[in-house]
Amino acid sequence: MEYEPAEYQKLQVRQYAPRELRETAEGKYWRQFKAPIVAKQFGGVTHIDFCQQYPYNLAVTASTRVIIYNGLAPAVVGRTISRFKDIAYSGCFRSDGRLVCAGGQDGVVQVFDANSRSVLRQFKLHKRATRVARFGADKLHVLSGSDDVTVRWWDVSAGSQVLRLDGHRDYVRAAAASPASSDTWLTGSYDHTVKLWDVRAGGSAMLSLEHGAPVEDVAFFPSGSIAVTAGGNCLCVWDLLGGGGGRLLKRLDNFQKTVTCVRLSPLAGPDSAAAPRMLAGSLDGHVKIFELDSFLVTHASKYPAPVMSLGLSPDCRLLAVGMADGNLSVRKHARPKRAGVGAGPGAPEPRQRRAPRLTAANYRYFIRGQNSRAAASDYRVVRQRQVRLQAYDRMLRQFRYRESLDAALATRQPEVVASVLEELAARGGLAGALGGRDAEGLLPLLRHLVKYIAEPRYTRLLAGMAHRLLDTYSGVVGTAPAVDKALGVLRDRLAEELGVQDQLSGLAGALEPLLAASLAGALF
Missing domain, CATH: 1.20.1310 (5 helical Cullin repeat like)
Structure with missing residues (x-):
């Protein structure tokens, strides 16, 4: 009786557990921001704001000035606004990029022309330092919050106060406009509360939320129905419409020291394939990125000094971080996102690359069809591949x-x-x-x-x-x-x-x- 020799089975190399966690696609994306461009300021960088119009210039507030940097060349200083008697706070662009508003230690809220740097308006009713100043979505109003515990709504064209909002019992240090309604605002205070206002109604706040620590920053999610507050060593995510009076969705205790700033990324995640991300900076020197399904940390970066402010450009090309030692760190992404995806008005149109014509002069001509899938009616001939042994x-x-x-x-x-x-x-x-x-x-x-x-x-x-x-x-x-x-x-x-x-x-x-x-x- 004859026996056919059995086919030799290749040795299966034993697989061990990896020594360290492999780099995820998320981590790889954030690590593709290049080495930072560091610009030394005259004091701690307390606020960073990106213009919503191309080329996405950034306004950096530090010490007694607001410095505007070129969005295409972050190392280039475009203009410097220094018409402040004392420390400047919260320099912000209007949505069209033509005006800049800022508060000051003397309580005055000023509106500047972004090009000529001339003072267009001054609002002087605040009695103490004004730490918050934001343009309304209608481009005609400014909201300000002060250490005199008041929030005021100003008419830029008339140069006068329209509304005074009372309700906070301590310094007002944060404000954000709802993306769903230009008349809805969220303010945060050192009295541990966050209040929701409708400037059309005036009077008392529509909603008050207890954060549990002095509130340093607030931000809305793109839907406008969810907000995040930063203060103490935690972030709180709130459902503003749920529970009849706001409902706490998640409390994130991922930091060792006070969380000073929080931002929502304007685009839909890495390569526009996932939900937007949330970025937060802290006095422990970390900037952490959270995904918005389960609010897990997907990436973290360590900076050499306490982080006081951060900003992300509308095209997610620039990541700017301001530190307490006066350093501004601007990192540029190695592969910016495709133009037209989340790009603002004025951004250049993407180039349309024409597919090369396949001829015998092109290598792809000889491998065409290899990735084609067989139809249901096709007969497949399986090629026997010889096993290559080590x-x-x-x-x-x-x-x-x-x-x-x-x-x-x-x-x-x-x-x-x-x-x-x-x-x-x-x-x-x-x-x-x-x-x-x-x-x-x-x-x-x-x-x-x-x-x-x-x-x-x-x-x-x-x-x-x-x-x-x-x-x-x-x-x-x-x-x-x-x-x-x-x-x-x-x-x-x-x-x-x-x-x-x-x-x-x-x-x-x-x-x-x-x-x-x-x-x-x-x-x-």
């Missing part, structure tokens, strides 16, 4: 165990060596693979042991192999200087690892009563 697989197939182990060592891949050793042990060929070697054949084995025997994932397997080698070649130790030197290095490596293990055991013993005491204190 050198160690070919040796195993021929039962040449010593050569197979040598071939695995030549790959310098510890996973492959571990898989070959396990296969040899299962076949009962480990003794033949390790025995009968001269000094030149022993050195690769000893070098591999020195390099990987201390790694936990390989220790058990390689320790067994080391014992077998010592048992096999103990009688010839001292005959080859190179082998003796390698054995000495292996001995030192093991002694070093044992010393580290002893230190870790001592440290674990010292920490155990401390942890037990802290746990007992938490329980009682």
Whole structure:
């Protein structure tokens, strides 16, 4: 009776758990912002605002001035507005980019021409520092919030106050306009509350929310029905329409120090394939990016100083971060998003690339159709592909165990060596693979042991192999200087690892009563 030889099965290389988390597509996107352009200011950068019109210039408020930088060349200072008697606050563009408003330490709210820097309007009814100034969506009004605990609504064309909103009991430090209604505003105060106002109705606030800490910043989600507040070391996400009086959706405690600023990315995530992202900066020097489904942190960046302000351009091309030490960091994305996707008015139209005509002069001509899918009525002929074996697989197939182990060592891949050793042990060929070697054949084995025997994932397997080698070649130790030197290095490596293990055991013993005491204190 004749038997057909069985087909050889390739050796399956053992897969170990990765040593570290692999880079996600989200992290890769945010890491593609280039090395920052750092511009030193005269004081801490308290506010950053991007113009909504191309080329998306940015207004940076620091010390006694508002500096306008070119959106196309972030290192270039376009204009500097310095007509303030004292510290300036909250320099912001109007939606068309023609005007800039800002508050000041003296309480005066000023409106400037963005090009000539001339003062067009001054509003002087605030009694203390005005930390917040924002243009309304109608371009004709300005909302301001002050340390005198009032919020005021100004008419720019008439140069007068239209409305005064009272309700906060401490400094007003944040304000945001609803994207769903130009008359709806959200303000945050150091009295730990956030209030929703309708400037058409005036009077009292429509809604009051308790943040639980002094509020540093507020922002609306694109829908206008959800808002986020920043203060203390947390972010609070609110459903403004739910629960009859606002409902807390999520509390995010991802920071060690006060969260100073929060922004919503204007475009739909990396490569416009996901929901918008939320960015927040803190005095702990971190800027963290949250996805908006489960509000998990998808990326974090560490800055050398406390973060006081941040901004993201409407095309997501520039990320600007202001720090307490006076440094402004502007990072430009290596691959800006496609023009026309979330781009504002005035942005250049994208170039339409024409597909090259396929001819015999083009390589793609000869591979055309390879990615085409067969129709339901087509007959498919499956091509038998020859299995390509690695050198160690070919040796195993021929039962040449010593050569197979040598071939695995030549790959310098510890996973492959571990898989070959396990296969040899299962076949009962480990003794033949390790025995009968001269000094030149022993050195690769000893070098591999020195390099990987201390790694936990390989220790058990390689320790067994080391014992077998010592048992096999103990009688010839001292005959080859190179082998003796390698054995000495292996001995030192093991002694070093044992010393580290002893230190870790001592440290674990010292920490155990401390942890037990802290746990007992938490329980009682």
